[in-house]
Amino acid sequence: MGDSGGDIGAGRGADTVTDTGTDARRGALRLLDQVLGEHRLLSECLNAGVLDRLAPEDRARAQRLALDTLRGLERADRLLQRHLRKVPPLTVRNALRLGTVELCTGAAAHGVVNTMVAIIGEHPRHRPLKGLVNAVLRKMSRDGPQQWQRLRIPRLPKWLRKPLVQAWGAPAVAAMEAAHFAGAPLDVTARPGVALSLPGAVALPTGSWRLHRPGRVSALPGYAEGAWWVQDAAAALPARLLAPRAGEHILDLCAAPGGKTLQLAAAGARVVALDISESRLERLRENLARCGLAATVIVGDALAHRGRYDAIVLDAPCSATGTIRRHPDLPHARDGAGIAELIEFQGRMLDHAWNLLKPGGRLVFCTCSLLPDEGEQQVQAALARTPGMTVEPPGPALTGIDPAWITPEGGLRLRPDYWPDLGGMDGFYMARLRKAAESPVSPVT
Numbered sequence: 001m002g003d004s005g006g007d008i009g010a011g012r013g014a015d016t017v018t019d020t021g022t023d024a025r026r027g028a029l030r031l032l033d034q035v036l037g038e039h040r041l042l043s044e045c046l047n048a049g050v051l052d053r054l055a056p057e058d059r060a061r062a063q064r065l066a067l068d069t070l071r072g073l074e075r076a077d078r079l080l081q082r083h084l085r086k087v088p089p090l091t092v093r094n095a096l097r098l099g100t101v102e103l104c105t106g107a108a109a110h111g112v113v114n115t116m117v118a119i120i121g122e123h124p125r126h127r128p129l130k131g132l133v134n135a136v137l138r139k140m141s142r143d144g145p146q147q148w149q150r151l152r153i154p155r156l157p158k159w160l161r162k163p164l165v166q167a168w169g170a171p172a173v174a175a176m177e178a179a180h181f182a183g184a185p186l187d188v189t190a191r192p193g194v195a196l197s198l199p200g201a202v203a204l205p206t207g208s209w210r211l212h213r214p215g216r217v218s219a220l221p222g223y224a225e226g227a228w229w230v231q232d233a234a235a236a237l238p239a240r241l242l243a244p245r246a247g248e249h250i251l252d253l254c255a256a257p258g259g260k261t262l263q264l265a266a267a268g269a270r271v272v273a274l275d276i277s278e279s280r281l282e283r284l285r286e287n288l289a290r291c292g293l294a295a296t297v298i299v300g301d302a303l304a305h306r307g308r309y310d311a312i313v314l315d316a317p318c319s320a321t322g323t324i325r326r327h328p329d330l331p332h333a334r335d336g337a338g339i340a341e342l343i344e345f346q347g348r349m350l351d352h353a354w355n356l357l358k359p360g361g362r363l364v365f366c367t368c369s370l371l372p373d374e375g376e377q378q379v380q381a382a383l384a385r386t387p388g389m390t391v392e393p394p395g396p397a398l399t400g401i402d403p404a405w406i407t408p409e410g411g412l413r414l415r416p417d418y419w420p421d422l423g424g425m426d427g428f429y430m431a432r433l434r435k436a437a438e439s440p441v442s443p444v445t
Contacts, residue, residue, distance in 0.1 A: 022115050025098065027051045027062030029119060032069060032094040035329045042066065042329040047279070060216065069094075069101045070328040071181055074154035076100040079144055083136045092129050095120055099137045104148035109141035153181050159336035160321060167372050168415070175417035176370070179424040184326035186214040188228040189236050189259065191266050191291060196228060197221045202422070205400025207240065208233035210423060226291030231259035234322070234414045234426040238313055238366040239263035240398055241412065241432050248310040252295075253302050253353055256280030258287050260313050261295050271295040274305055303352050311362050314353045316346040318367035318374045322427025325416050343373050350382050354389070360437040362392070366430035370415065375429025376407050383409065388436035407431075 030050055034040045042063070051059045069076065076097040087093060099116040103109060117134045120126050155161060155177055164173045187208045190196050198220060201209045210233070214220060222228055239260045244250055246268030252261045255273035257280055264271045265288070273295045275281050281297055288295055298305075302314075319339050324330050350365055357363050365382075367374045383389055391410035394401050407413050411431035416424045 021111055022118065023054055023058045024061035024065060025115050026119050027054050027058060028065035028069065028098055029091065029094055031062065031066040032098065033091055035066070035070065035333055036094060037090050039333045039335075041333045042327070056216070065098060065102070067183070067328055068105065069098045070332060071183060072101045072105070072154065073097060073332070075104070075148055075151045078151055079104070079140065079147055080136065083139055088129060088132065089126060091123060092120060092126050092133065095133060096136055099133070100140050100144060103137065103141045104144045106145075109138070113137045113141065153177050156180075156324075157331045157335075160331060164321075164370055167370075172415070172417060175420070176415060176427075179416035179420070180325045180328065182325070182424065183328075184232070184426075185210050185212045185423045186217065187211075187231060187233045187236070189231045189263060190228045191226065194222070194227045198228075204233050204419075204422065206233055206237060207399060208236050212423065224290070226293075229259060229262050229287055229291060231263075232323075232326070232426045234428040235259055235368065236263065237398070237412065237414070237428065238315065238364045238430045239267075241394060241430055242311055242313055242362065242364045243397060244269045244311065249308075251305075251307065251309045251312045251353075251356060253305075253312060253314045253349070254317060255297075255315075256284050258284030260315065262287060262291055262293055264313070265293040265295050266291075269311075272298060272307070272309075274298045274300055274302060276301055302349055305352075305356065307356055308358050309356055309361065310358055311364075312353050312357055313364045313366070314349060315366050315368075316349050316374075318342060318346065318369040319371060320368050321370045322368040322414075322416070325424060325426065339371070339373075343378065346374060346378055347381065350378065351386070354382075354386060354433075354435070357435050359435055361435050363433045363435070364430055365433060366428060368426055368428050370427040372429075375413065376409060376411060379411055379431045379433070380409055382433070388438075390434050390436075392432045392434050394432075 031042060031045055034045045035042060051062055054062060079100055080096055095116050099112050102112045113134060116137060117130050120133050121130050161173060187210050189208055196209055198209065198211060200213065201211050204210055217223060217230060236259065244264045244267040248269045250264050250269040250271050252264060252271060252273045254275055255261050256275040256277055258273065261271055261273040261284060273284060278299050281299055285297055319342060320330060353363055365379060369375060393406055393410040394412055405412055405414060411429060414425055414428040416427050419425055
C-alpha cells in the first residue's frame, strides 16, 4: 500500500437516482457490505466502480457515510447488541450500523429510519426484517445519542494494536485512536510562488495548508488552474527532506498518486516518476497536466529499473497503517497477514535504489507506516549492511519539525497523535541517506 492523501475515486452501481438521501445511503451500505463482508479496501471498491451511477453529490455523501460508519463501528455495535437477541444478516446489520452512526451524530430520525427501512425492503431475502430495522432504529433515535457519548473511543484491532502498544506505549496508541476517530481534514501543497486563495485554509508549521470543511475538492479555487494539489502534511515532508535542486536528475520510486513527483518537478528537477500501476500513474499524469508540470512517467517494476540519479525518493510499499485516520476501512479489510513479506521487499527495494544513486547522492526512504519494522528498523538494518551509507538528520531548512520527532538513527517519525490541536497528521517514517562520494561496494540486488 502506498502514498497517503488525495481524493477517493468514484464507483458504479445499478440504482437510478431518486432521493439524494436514499441513493447515498444505499451506496454507503454497498460499500460497507464489501469492506466488512469481502474484506476489500474502499479504494478497491471504488476503482471497481461500485458507485459510478450515482450523482457526484451522492457519491461524495455515500463515501462520507461509509467512512463515518467504519470509524464509529465499535460504538455502533456496542449500542446495537443491547437491542438484538441474535446477529442479523450482514446487510441488515450494516444498515443498522449506518443508521445508528447517523442517528447518534445528529441526523434527523425521520429521514434515517424511513430510508433504511425502505432500503432493506428492496432486498427480497431481507424484507421480513424491515420491522426489526424500524424498531431498533426508532429506539436508537431516542436513547442512542446520549449513550454514544459515554462509550470509549473505538480501538484498533488486536493484530495492530498490540505491536503499536509495544512500540509507542498504551497512552500514545490511545491518542492515535482518538485521532483516527476524529478523521482527517484536507491538506494541500501549493505550487511555489502561488498565493493561495482557499477560504478557511490554515497554514501548517511545515508549509502545507489545511481545510477542515473543504467541500468538493475539484470546485475549490485554484484547483482547475493547478495552484495546489491534495497531499497530507506528513506525506509532503519526504520531498522537502530531500531538498531537491533545479536541474537535478531525481527518481521518484513508487511515485503514484504523484504528490512527491509534483513537488520535485515544481522545484525544477528533472524527474523520473516510476510506478507499477498504470491506472494510478494515469492520475499522476492528469495532475501534472493540471499543474503545468513535467516529468518522465514510466510504468514498470522498481526492482528492474536501471539508471543513475543525483537523488531518489523511495516511498516503499507498506502496511499503510499510518493512514487510518483517513482510511478507516484498512483495519477491517486487513488482518496483518503479509507484513513480513512487505518488510523483506522494502529492504530489497532500498538496496536496489541505493545502487541507482550516484556517489555523493542522497536517498529519502519513507513509508506511511506506524510499525518500526517498516521504518526505523529498516534503516538501521540498511546502515549495518551498507558501506558508505550515512543518515543526515533534518536540518533547519525543514521548517516546523519538532526535535522530539527525530529518531536516534537520525530519521523522522510522524504519528497521528501529533498536532492534536490542529487535527493530527498521517503516520510516516522517513530518513535521508547520503552516499559517500567515493562509494564502497553496495549490497547485491
